[in-house]
Amino acid sequence: MNNKNIFDVLANAEDDTMNRLTDKCPEITDAQLERLLARSERKYNDKKKEMDNMQNTRSITMTEYDEVSGVEKHRPAWIRTMCTAASVFLALGVVVGSVSFLKRGTNDINNGGESDPFAAVSSTAVSTTTGTGTGSSFTTASGETYTSVVAVEVTDAAASQTASKETTAPEKNSAAAPETTAAANTTAALQNTAADTDKYVKIAEELSDRFAYSRDHIYGGLQVSSDTVEFRNKDFDWEKYTPQPGAPSESAVYHKVADPNFPTLQSIRDYLNSTFFYEFQAFSSYLDSIDNYFGLNTVNISSADYPSISYVPIEFVQQLNQQNHFIYYDGELYVSASRFGGGSWIYSDKPTITEAGTDYFIATRPAYTDLNPNNPFVAEFVIANHGENGNDNWLITSFDSAD
Amino acid sequence: MTSNELRELIKSSPADCHRALMKEYGRYVYAIVFNKLRNCGTEEDIEECVSDVFADIFIKFEYNDDYSGNIKAYIGTVAKRTAIDYFRRLSVRNNRTVYADEDDMLELVSDFSVDDTVDSSELRRVLLNSIDALGEPDSTILIQKFYYNRNSNEIAQAISMTPAAVRTRCTRAMTKLKTMLTEVGITR
Numbered sequence: 163m164n165n166k167n168i169f170d171v172l173a174n175a176e177d178d179t180m181n182r183l184t185d186k187c188p189e190i191t192d193a194q195l196e197r198l199l200a201r202s203e204r205k206y207n208d209k210k211k212e213m214d215n216m217q218n219t220r221s222i223t224m225t226e227y228d229e230v231s232g233v234e235k236h237r238p239a240w241i242r243t244m245c246t247a248a249s250v251f252l253a254l255g256v257v258v259g260s261v262s263f264l265k266r267g268t269n270d271i272n273n274g275g276e277s278d279p280f281a282a283v284s285s286t287a288v289s290t291t292t293g294t295g296t297g298s299s300f301t302t303a304s305g306e307t308y309t310s311v312v313a314v315e316v317t318d319a320a321a322s323q324t325a326s327k328e329t330t331a332p333e334k335n336s337a338a339a340p341e342t343t344a345a346a347n348t349t350a351a352l353q354n355t356a357a358d359t360d361k362y363v364k365i366a367e368e369l370s371d372r373f374a375y376s377r378d379h380i381y382g383g384l385q386v387s388s389d390t391v392e393f394r395n396k397d398f399d400w401e402k403y404t405p406q407p408g409a410p411s412e413s414a415v416y417h418k419v420a421d422p423n424f425p426t427l428q429s430i431r432d433y434l435n436s437t438f439f440y441e442f443q444a445f446s447s448y449l450d451s452i453d454n455y456f457g458l459n460t461v462n463i464s465s466a467d468y469p470s471i472s473y474v475p476i477e478f479v480q481q482l483n484q485q486n487h488f489i490y491y492d493g494e495l496y497v498s499a500s501r502f503g504g505g506s507w508i509y510s511d512k513p514t515i516t517e518a519g520t521d522y523f524i525a526t527r528p529a530y531t532d533l534n535p536n537n538p539f540v541a542e543f544v545i546a547n548h549g550e551n552g553n554d555n556w557l558i559t560s561f562d563s564a565d
Numbered sequence: 566m567t568s569n570e571l572r573e574l575i576k577s578s579p580a581d582c583h584r585a586l587m588k589e590y591g592r593y594v595y596a597i598v599f600n601k602l603r604n605c606g607t608e609e610d611i612e613e614c615v616s617d618v619f620a621d622i623f624i625k626f627e628y629n630d631d632y633s634g635n636i637k638a639y640i641g642t643v644a645k646r647t648a649i650d651y652f653r654r655l656s657v658r659n660n661r662t663v664y665a666d667e668d669d670m671l672e673l674v675s676d677f678s679v680d681d682t683v684d685s686s687e688l689r690r691v692l693l694n695s696i697d698a699l700g701e702p703d704s705t706i707l708i709q710k711f712y713y714n715r716n717s718n719e720i721a722q723a724i725s726m727t728p729a730a731v732r733t734r735c736t737r738a739m740t741k742l743k744t745m746l747t748e749v750g751i752t753r
Contacts, residue, residue, distance in 0.1 A: 169711040171688050175600055179689050184596040186708040188715055198616050199587050205620035
């Protein structure tokens with residue numbers, strides 16, 4: 163069953179179906195509204211002019227005795243011949259001009275004329291020399307002088323011309339202990355980034371692997387046993403314990419969690435909290451923490467639409483939007499059968515570091531899902547060092563993925 | 566907006582009236598036009614058509630002040646007819662016109678089936694009921710993703726979730742929907 167094909171049947175819908183589709187139609191943004199309004203007003207003004215002209219024409223009434231008078235402009239006969247001659251002359255000029263222009267280009271190359279200088283660049287050499295008296299120099303607060311010259315040589319194969327350019331780059335020519343300068347800082351940061359790329363790749367790989375594992379195994383479906391329990395709707399007072407109006411009509415089926423890594427709900431929360439800052443924290447606008455997301459006996463809703471409900475006094479908890487389907491039943495952890503959705507992430511490559519600072523970096527990683535193998539996307543992780551007192555503690559700060 | 570309100574507003578300020586009409590019925594008109602043109606037109610075509618609809622409506626309300634009754638129904642009818650005109654024009658542009666001789670015509674006539682039309686209508690009803698049964702926000706996510714062709718970021722913004730959450734919910738909801746449809750015998 164193709165995802166999009168099945169939705170094609172909604173085309174050419176009847177009125178009642180249209181009303182349902184209109185309810186789910188995306189809101190028109192302010193920018194789109196202004197654009198549509200401007201376009202409609204333009205068309206409206208055009209039509210209005212036409213309508214007004216038509217009404218003016220209709221308002222003219224004539225009888226058979228009315229006289230029509232005016233002056234008809236006379237065009238001399240020779241103007242037609244003149245225009246034809248000018249057109250022919252212009253066309254001939256374009257043809258002759260084009261031919262001569264093309265011919266000139268060919269002659270230049272055949273006669274050893276200049277070729278495209280960009281194509282002739284054969285090599286670029288960059289060298290750094292140290293010394294005083296040449297290039298730019300600057301002095302630090304402690305009186306040390308930094309001078310350097312970078313020569314860039316570009317060789318043109320055809321003309322054997324050499325161009326050199328001097329730029330400054332900080333290099334210390336003194337053996338004394340260096341003071342920190344802005345230029346020295348920049349150099350250190352760049353060198354540091356280059357040296358730490360491997361380290362960043364390893365960190366990004368570990369964290370993104372954990373991200374996918376959590377997403378697929380904890381969020382998507384834990385290892386379960388065949389032991390299941392089923393709660394009928396009538397066994398649970400949905401209206402009393404959930405702020406979501408309207409009870410789901412189906413019964414809820416739960417599988418017993420058999421994953422040895424996660425015997426309790428707390429072990430799942432600990433895993434997520436202890437390893438990295440996970441986007442579950444901001445996963446839903448209704449839920450503000452992993453505790454709430456994975457279900458405690460607390461429903462903490464800040465929305466003005468629903469009153470705050472705390473400590474639901476039952477042995478299992480259902481939360482908003484049918485998301486938090488973990489329950490404790492007979493002292494065992496169960497997970498809702500509806501959580502098994504598939505669509506596991508599969509990374510197709512190692513992470514790539516796209517931006518790096520001293521205490522953060524951005525890594526991207528191509529990924530696809532087994533449900534959608536032909537439509538890969540790029541997962542982007544912003545990873546920052548949250549460690550204190552010189553200790554490293556790299557955590558995923560935010561995550562995004564492009565369609 | 567009632568016809569009296571509309572009449573008053575158009576007298577006091579046509580520009581304000583146009584804006585008010587666009588704000589109130591823009592989404593409705595867009596949905597109707599999108600429904601007709603989604604398979605043959607671009608987003609640009611759809612917006613062009615929507616602006617045509619509103620230009621017609623503005624003219625109608627300005628030059629014909631004896632309107633009364635259901636404004637929404639009237640706007641819906643104008644939108645539907647304009648969209649059908651656009652559909653024909655776009656179909657021609659996309660070379661979808663088929664020239665048929667008499668033999669082909671017999672086949673074409675026999676292709677039209679009342680049963681099929683009724684089946685499509687029933688299929689639409691079952692599909693929408695199944696999507697509604699998924700609950701919010703899953704139903705909105707599916708419709709916006711697969712019918713309105715919005716990407717995860719746009720949907721996320723609209724329903725105040727993160728793109729990753731939208732993607733995950735979408736995958737899961739689609740799986741549930743397929744199961745539900747398979748249960749009622751829809752497998753295509």
